[in-house]
């Protein structure tokens with residue numbers, strides 16, 4: 001039995017919005033790597049109408065506009081990671097997107113779906129949060145831009161309305177003296193979601209961390225921005241004392257929980273400290289050069 005009755009392939013955002021408004025039991029689909037599995041496995045109520053976003057040119061846009069990267073929400077991840085500016089100016093996003101699934105998943109999966117699925121440890125979302133990305137939303141009332149965290153209402157619960165479409169992410173370019181990194185730990189046999197991940201962006205002035213952003217998943221019901229940990233490091237050198245203070249701050253502000261299929265809270269607490277040190281160190285070292293991105297190999 002099919003989990004839907006009608007399948008639309010609109011060519012424009014306006015057309016997609018009109019279908020969503022006119023058909024109350026409709027839902028958008030992009031790569032389908034989350035939604036189709038949920039429908040097939042009965043974890044999502046059957047949907048009468050699927051509105052496929054893949055033919056809409058606006059969602060496929062990749063462009064450097066002034067000091068931001070414009071990343072279309074419907075760009076397949078494999079196309080995103082082949083785009084040099086993302087590697088060069090938003091390295092954490094390049095690294096996260098390179099690690100999602102395998103080549104087949106990345107051929108169709110999108111950042112829009114990664115964010116709208118609303119998991120607190122989605123790799124793309126954690127990188128976008130560290131990079132301070134803004135979300136561009138198309139709604140029946142018009143377009144609006146908002147911070148990434150406004151998309152979230154709880155674990156696997158989006159704050160977006162059914163009739164709203166993420167069209168793009170605006171990602172600020174990392175400049176000279178700024179860099180980012182993303183790291184995660186997976187179960188060896190795991191493919192779907194990290195045990196723990198982290199994205200860090202920082203700006204270095206001589207031997208001081210002048211500014212930084214740290215995003216961690218899962219460390220609460222939604223992707224977590226570690227503000228107190230950032231505070232412990234801002235204006236400090238990358239010394240053992242500041243690292244120890246930052247680790248304490250992270251453990252005091254984040255919520256690491258046991259999940260039956262992935263890891264215990266104790267293991268996650270251990271990993272959080274390891275990832276904090278590793279990811280900070282990598283971002284720090286990258287600031288020594290002009291932003292030129294990572295030489296990491298894409299996971300096959």
Ligand SMILES: Cc1cc2nc3c(=O)[nH]c(=O)nc-3n(C[C@H](O)[C@H](O)[C@H](O)COP(=O)(O)OP(=O)(O)OC[C@H]3O[C@@H](n4cnc5c(N)ncnc54)[C@H](O)[C@@H]3O)c2cc1C
Nearest residue numbers: 030031032033034035100101110112113114116123166192
């Ligand atoms: C084998 C496998 C491995 C995976 N590995 C990883 C991994 O390592 N890391 C990771 O983070 N995830 C992983 N995933 C999960 C999934 O691939 C990603 O979350 C992916 O980015 C989802 O994108 P999609 O386009 O396929 O979303 P879809 O399945 O098409 O959609 C997901 C949700 O988002 C909504 N949606 C989609 N696009 C939009 C939009 N533009 N605006 C508004 N709502 C929208 C849909 O309605 C649906 O609710 C894996 C999945 C599989 C099957």
